[in-house]
Amino acid sequence: MQPFESPAVIGDYEVHIVVSEPPYYQNCYVVKHVPTGRQAIVDPGDAAERIIARVKENGGLETVDAILLTHGHPDHIAALAHVAAETGAPVIAQDTERPILDNAGQWGQMLLGRALEVPEITWFSGEPEHAVAGAKVATVATPGHTPGGVCFVFPGFALTGDTLFQGGVGRTDFPGGDQPTLVRSISRFLEKVPAETVLFSGHGGPWTARDARRWWKVMAGAM
Numbered sequence: 001m002q003p004f005e006s007p008a009v010i011g012d013y014e015v016h017i018v019v020s021e022p023p024y025y026q027n028c029y030v031v032k033h034v035p036t037g038r039q040a041i042v043d044p045g046d047a048a049e050r051i052i053a054r055v056k057e058n059g060g061l062e063t064v065d066a067i068l069l070t071h072g073h074p075d076h077i078a079a080l081a082h083v084a085a086e087t088g089a090p091v092i093a094q095d096t097e098r099p100i101l102d103n104a105g106q107w108g109q110m111l112l113g114r115a116l117e118v119p120e121i122t123w124f125s126g127e128p129e130h131a132v133a134g135a136k137v138a139t140v141a142t143p144g145h146t147p148g149g150v151c152f153v154f155p156g157f158a159l160t161g162d163t164l165f166q167g168g169v170g171r172t173d174f175p176g177g178d179q180p181t182l183v184r185s186i187s188r189f190l191e192k193v194p195a196e197t198v199l200f201s202g203h204g205g206p207w208t209a210r211d212a213r214r215w216w217k218v219m220a221g222a223m
Contacts, residue, residue, distance in 0.1 A: 007032075008206070010156040010198060012134065016054050017200070020045040024075040027202055029159055032058045033134030040133040041083060042068045042152065042159050043202060046112070048079035052086050061087045065132040069093040070161025071149040072100035072118075073174075074111045076202060081117040092130060094141065095123040097148025100176060140189050144182020145170030151189055157198040158209075163189065164199065166207040167215060169223075183223050190216055 007014040016030040026045035033039070037059045044051050044067060055061055064087040069077065072093065084091050093101065100107065101118050108116035129136040130152075138153040142163040149170070152159045162170035164186055172179040193199075195210035 008157075008198070008200075010154075013154060013156070014058070015157065015200060016058065018045075018047050018051050018054055020047045020075065020078070025203055026075040027200065027204075028079070029200060030054045030058060031133050031154065031159075036134045037063050038133045039064045040066050040068055040137075041087070041089070043070055043076040043161065044079040044083040045075050046078035048082040051079055051083055055087065064089040066130065067091045068130070068132070068137075068152055068159075069097070069101075070151065070159060070163070070202065071146040072097050072104065072107075073146065073162065074104065074108045074116055076161065077101075077104065077116060077118065078108070078112060081119050084119040090122045091119055092122050092124060094139075094148035094150050095125050096143065097146060098123070100146050100148065140192055142182075142185035142189050144172060144178055144180075144185045146174075147176045149185070153193060153197070156196075157200060158193055160189075160199050160201045162202040164212065165201045166199075166204050168204070169219075170202075179223065183220055186216060187220060 006017040012034050014032040018028040020026040028045045029042040031040045067089050104118045105115035127139045140151045142149050142151050145162045190213050193209045197209040198206050200206050
């Protein structure tokens, strides 16, 4: 599918994409539920001021219900402490991602050249629904890129982090990565979401679950 111009409009939602600077070009998503004006921030990467500016333009810091983390790698949480402090919103992450987030200082030094602070986390286990931004947002556990990687499924679209990209998958050579687990996670995720679901990943452009399934039928066997 053709890339959306930001924001992407899907049903009652605007999906605003804030891309961090090189070398990672990570996608932070500011999701706005238009009827209520409520917002959610997903994976606040290294673009703190632009993320905050987008939230303000969308209706204000007080409209943010939660900051959701698909996983805890530094390029996805570089602005987390700043954004959490500015919005006062709870930070929500899978509890099996603790080993990654607990070592944000070391990870940050290694990949960004600076230690990162992590604010208080509201941990969850399993695959709960989260009442944020005007809907009950489903969680699909997708370990493999990291131990606690997840995808968040909103009405009509999903945020896949670094589990699944347009024509690619997350790397598994970092500590906590596991390729066979990632393959199983992607297969399970693509079985669970409707074919018309738009998939927004942590890097690169969007595609649909239908297109991803076609690609995955070929790719899964090769992996």
